[in-house]
Amino acid sequence: MSIPNSPDPSKSRLSDEAAHWCMRVHESDFGDQERERFDHWLASDPAHKREFDAMMEIWTLSEFLPTAPLPVPEPDTRRRSRRPLLAAALLALGLPLIGFIGWEQSWIPSSYQRYQSDASIHTVTLPDGSRVQLNLASSLSFANFKDRRSVTLNQGEAYFEVTHDANHPFIVNAGQGQIRVTGTHFNVWTYRDQVVVTLTEGSVKVINDRNRPDQAADLSPGMQASYDLRNNPPQISVASAATALAWRDGKLILDDLTLSDALPRINAYLNSPIRIADRNTAQLRIGGIYNTSEIAGLVQNLPKVLPVSLNRNDEGETVIRSNPRYAP
Incomplete structure (x- = not known):
């Protein structure tokens, strides 16, 4: 995100909008209707996504810095309190002395990298030697601290093969929660506030709320944990590795799911999400x-395999509606 020599009102306004959305998506009261407005803003102009991605990178770094204990504030005050962190992150990154102190105190990383995949699966090797395979339209950042390795999965899905280091734990931030390991293989799927962790080798601890580390679940191979803002602690189930990892072969497996359960997996591959009209359709x-490269075609063909029709709402979004007189 560049800073012009002279003020540009349009640039300043865009930065303010991106900062606003960056703060809102991190708040617990960020609801579905506001999410739809955010999705519309993001898709309306490529410049919006570029500015938002730049703001998210600053936000990620700002969360590494410590904050003094404060009384529990009102919601609006809490949101405003995040603004100084954005500036503090930039300041700290620009001052070597503060950077050195920050490293020694495990506040600031010695290195920071960002990785992204767009229209194809992308495999990267992190600075610690761990390998990560990114699904389509996925992004993550890696920060190396003195006492830990920290990854933030900003969006999408990734399969991790973590290099073992018992003294330097590997932590993945996804949604409101964390996955903590020392060395293992596991998959993390995210869509909005939903997170699903599938373990294939080793062990992991899944925490669905970073502010409540006591609410955790320990996974062993063949297990799966899912969480969102409503789940506390994470929900545990037996995993199908073939289904969870099918994306690595370019496949999406829907194993007799309701539309309400299938839609997040479908929407993860679409530029614009599709909606469900009502409860009957959802069932x-x-x-x-x-x-996975042909999910848009799957949506268009839904009326051929299900008793549904596709329509557009006032916002131009595709809506799935069950045909009249049909009862699941």
Whole structure:
């Protein structure tokens, strides 16, 4: 995010909008209606996404800095209190002395990298030797601290093969929670506030709320933990590795799911999310194996395999509606 030599009102306004949305998406009261407005703002102009991504990078770094204990504030005050952190992160990164002190105190990382995949699966090797495979339209950042390795999965899905280091734990921040390991193989899927962790090797501790580390679940191979803002602690189930990792072969497996459960997995591959009209539609079931590069075609063909129709709402979004007189 560049800073011009002379004020540019349009640039300043765009930065303010990006900062506003950056703070709002991190608040617990960020609801579905506001999420729809944010999605519309993000998709309306490529410059909006570029500015928001730059603001998210600053936000990620600002969260590494310590904050003094404060009384519990009102919601609006809490949101405003994040603004100084954004400036503090930039200041700290620019001053070597503060940077050295920050490293010694495990506040500031010695290195920071950001990785992103767009239209193809992308495999990266992190500075610690760990390997990460990124699904389509996924992004993450890596920061190396004195006492830990910290990854933030900003969006999408990733499969981790973590280099073992018992004295330097590997922590993945996803949604409101964390996954903590020392060396293991696991998959993390995210969509908005939803997170699903599937373990294939080793062990991990899944925490669905970073502010409540006591609410945690320990996974062993073949297990899966899911959480969102409503789950406390994480929900545990037996995992199907073939289903969870099918994306690595370019496949999406829907194993007789309701549309309400399948839609987040479908929407993760679409530029604009599709909506469900009502409860009856949400209870319809769908199954099959699909190419992740052809999910838009799956949506268009839904009326051929389910008793539904596709329509546009006032915002131009695709809405799935069950046909009249159909009861699941």
